[in-house]
Amino acid sequence: MTLRLGVIGTGAIGRDHINRITNKLSGAKVVAITDVNEEQVKRVVKEEGLDTKICKTGQEVIAAVDVDAVLVTSWGPSHEEFVLASIAAGKPVFCEKPLATTAAGCKRIVEAEITHGKHLVQVGFMRRYDQSYRLLKQTIDNQQIGEPLMVHCAHRNPSVPSDFYFGDMPLTDSFVHEIDVLRWLLDDDYISAQVIVPRSTRYTAKNLQDPHIVLLETTKGIRIDVELFVNCKYGYDIQCQVVGETGIANLPEPMSVLMRSEAKLSTEILMDWKKRFIDSYDVELKEWIDSTIKGEAHGPTAWDGYFASVTADACVEAKKTGQIIPISIPKRPDFYSKK
Amino acid sequence: MTLRLGVIGTGAIGRDHINRITNKLSGAKVVAITDVNEEQVKRVVKEEGLDTKICKTGQEVIAAVDVDAVLVTSWGPSHEEFVLASIAAGKPVFCEKPLATTAAGCKRIVEAEITHGKHLVQVGFMRRYDQSYRLLKQTIDNQQIGEPLMVHCAHRNPSVPSDFYFGDMPLTDSFVHEIDVLRWLLDDDYISAQVIVPRSTRYTAKNLQDPHIVLLETTKGIRIDVELFVNCKYGYDIQCQVVGETGIANLPEPMSVLMRSEAKLSTEILMDWKKRFIDSYDVELKEWIDSTIKGEAHGPTAWDGYFASVTADACVEAKKTGQIIPISIPKRPDFYSKK
């Protein structure tokens, strides 16, 4: 069986997913497509050589009878509407992050899905599909380090555009991946957040603080520190070290040639963030296609999207106040409990 | 367009390829299939849920009008016949190694293909598609180490079945991958071979020498040493270090979690060879499907299969005699010269 997909949004990530589905992965094809930019959707259809219907709106895509499942890759503020519509239509929907731009919006999706009674929503937290994170999770789950007690992380970019740092982008945009992947890695939830503000680098845009250190506490008492440094100059570098009762496991570095050259023994560090998780998108989409065909759902849920949103809000508050902010969220509904 | 494939041979590797084509990769489907074991082919068709015609013979598969291209994954001694038949039918053919069991057989294929006048044959040297070898080749091609002068390699298995070492299996079976991948890596040909016989491990089957060191010399004067140690106990470990005029590049290790545990800072070494190049089969098949659809040929050629066979023969001779054996092979025909 081939999964017939409707795609809403043909920007960078949307087009990448269309290419994956069409030219790389087996199991699905695009049958309906739309974008707010009519010229762009036509160009994508032509350049990718797609044999698909072009719709006027996302709602039309969702409603199309030959659409089995929906891919939401439109502008963030439109996500909530399309995800809710997909749920209303009873169609599985894969939504790029954010699930919604507010915690309240995420909560509405959670409630709609519970009311519908069947898991339909998957959020695009692709790090769970990255080979290095999967190896790390395997190590923890196999009890190779005993019970986790602490996690030391770093999220570093060589630099960010000066407008990126407007408001709390590092905490909401970059950090949300850490929030989700660490919950998944530890199979735990957060109960408090604190943000530490170190001396700022001179290489950040004017008046904008960089780096930050975020401290998170989980229900089991695991303590997480994440260095968030988005103008570190030297590379795009994602570090994660889990300290357990009997040993320590580190996220593997991306594969690289070991060089002896110019008085250095070295491996390469990526400068371009796009390369770091590129392969994980393939795995993510392929697993979503395969499980959707089987009528199953295994990926990050609407609840995960909601929890990420609430945690990011707490971090923003913690930064603003300098205080330790409790993360309060209703008890996880049975609907979202682990099998 | 979907490439319609005929598959000859449904043993381990055949079935793996069928699964790749059917469930993982886009662009091709199996439309005809055969195996000398009639029960087995039926079981495979059923278990994989294939919608394909079952043929009585490989010749019938090749002749089938709806078969665009052929996959030869049958018993080694039958390869030559099926590859020649595919050429005669003018159909692209992917043949698992060996291309033929003798250098003379390989030569017949080379001659048939030249006579036919179009590249149809690709040999299953999957290491060229492995990510770590590709990164290494990139480093060399980008002149990051200057001109290569020496290559130090190791091919190590934790152990081999005692019947494996019958005759010259390590030299012909394991080593043939080194022969091909190093020619590709260096873009060079061999002119002599020498085999050194070190003290033998006590962990080898009775009376059977292990390890060996093979020394190869290329037309450019590059010197290659390959340690071939198939009962090394500790792991399946493929090493390749290219020494250039200005630096050294090492084949990346497979990705692994860095552990601190039990008084050791460690990463894992694979014990199971099957895991080492598993991903490269996907890339190999996918690139073959895509280029075949375009009417192009980019992979290891019949000439590469022939050269590997001649080189392996020289190594066997070098071991037997203890001498440095010249590798003489006709000049590379224009048909197989680089574009």
Add this chain to the structure above:
Amino acid sequence: MTLRLGVIGTGAIGRDHINRITNKLSGAKVVAITDVNEEQVKRVVKEEGLDTKICKTGQEVIAAVDVDAVLVTSWGPSHEEFVLASIAAGKPVFCEKPLATTAAGCKRIVEAEITHGKHLVQVGFMRRYDQSYRLLKQTIDNQQIGEPLMVHCAHRNPSVPSDFYFGDMPLTDSFVHEIDVLRWLLDDDYISAQVIVPRSTRYTAKNLQDPHIVLLETTKGIRIDVELFVNCKYGYDIQCQVVGETGIANLPEPMSVLMRSEAKLSTEILMDWKKRFIDSYDVELKEWIDSTIKGEAHGPTAWDGYFASVTADACVEAKKTGQIIPISIPKRPDFYSKK
């Protein structure tokens, strides 16, 4: 010239130093010695083959006319008295940590030394003499990572005796080395401390918390986090990572053979803390002897001992209260300012 030393205290560390001075390093010899245990001092003199006067008290050692300088390796609570007496006698004194058991005691020594007007006191913070810390400091001082912004550290022991954890030993005993070496590394002082209490390992003595995370803030705004985990099981492991504006430098690991064995690529992690800084004691003593002969003083000062004591007290307070504790200390006197 040979420096004639008086040694007060012949326990483990005292005897080690005596052996260094007598059999390994040039430039000094022991001419007077004492210990509260009369039997022990006799045994040490005999077993080490020393040609030295045995004194009844530390005061007698300090007063001896042929004693040029004093080595205090007695029981901690006696340090203050002997250091003050050495200052009073105008003799250089090397005192093992702690300089005094209270901040007030350290302050008295600082004041006595200032009054005396000449640098006489060196505290036994041997990490400053460790090759790996010196390489790290060189990297920072050479501006290879730009200005330091954050420091991530870990101090891990495989296990500690259950009575060790009595009171706040990890914070006062183990952590004091981190306190001193990080001040030296960064050439900076602390202004606040916070202690985070993660989930405790089950491998700690009953009712005793382990691990802790200590957060320190410096006058320049550098943020330091130190994981203090004294029952980590896997090894004695000292980690220090300095994050600067343009790069990151890590404390080198102790030298170790890289092994490929039993499915692991590994280096050894020490289990015995005594081996980690063993060589730094030689360097420390040798540099103290050489500078003392020249009438100079370069090592950790009484002020450094005082600052360490005040900081450790703040950490204990921070743990007790769960609050961020400001570290208030009088301005550094000119006497102790950098040349």
Add this chain to the structure above:
Amino acid sequence: MTLRLGVIGTGAIGRDHINRITNKLSGAKVVAITDVNEEQVKRVVKEEGLDTKICKTGQEVIAAVDVDAVLVTSWGPSHEEFVLASIAAGKPVFCEKPLATTAAGCKRIVEAEITHGKHLVQVGFMRRYDQSYRLLKQTIDNQQIGEPLMVHCAHRNPSVPSDFYFGDMPLTDSFVHEIDVLRWLLDDDYISAQVIVPRSTRYTAKNLQDPHIVLLETTKGIRIDVELFVNCKYGYDIQCQVVGETGIANLPEPMSVLMRSEAKLSTEILMDWKKRFIDSYDVELKEWIDSTIKGEAHGPTAWDGYFASVTADACVEAKKTGQIIPISIPKRPDFYSKK
């Protein structure tokens, strides 16, 4: 007791040793000294502040009644004479390499020492005292890799003066350290040598081949390959990998700060060979002083110097002829057998 030394030769290495003995290590002092250059010896005595008699000749140094032992650090061609004279005088002698400039000269020393009947001669093969080689030997001796079967080595210099490569300097001068340290590491002797000549780097002096690969075979059948590359550009790099029946051990890299900087994860490779084994000279001299005081001899013997000379000659012959050259040497005399 203090060992009273006579020093013959005050060039670079001689002066370094004088400094070690005088200012760093306990147990010895220089009491007599000479050099063919009278001005130089006076300058060294003055600048190092030595309290020593200046002799006219090496013979006078050896004969001086207050000289307990002799240090030969003069010009290579004079070594044999001074070592023989020391033996004749019954005085322990430490001789920098080469023991003698010809195998015949080494043999004369061996015979004189046997005739004398007591071990007096130590040759300056300092690598045996290097911490990294000692850790590697420990690993082998502890049976952590089973019986050694193969050794893969590299001796690389960033560059050499163009006159260095006159004749066979790399084989006789650089390679002699490999010859000795590998015999010691494996506790084995060589029976044949072969030299392979790869494509030459363009960064070597005109018409001079670089690199070489030397193949050695031991009595136990262990096969050694040493890449000798003295214009490798990137660094001074000594590699040694011992392949045993159950695992592999690699010579540790020199300690270095792990950096993340400029898109690289790197450690430093030394450019200056002088730094690589600098610490091993201290250990070598200190152990020689201590054992000589005790009347014992533990270091590299005259026999080791002889064996190194014979092996180097075989390598030169192997290069000249392109043949595998047997290394024939009389059976090791009982006098030099292991205790």
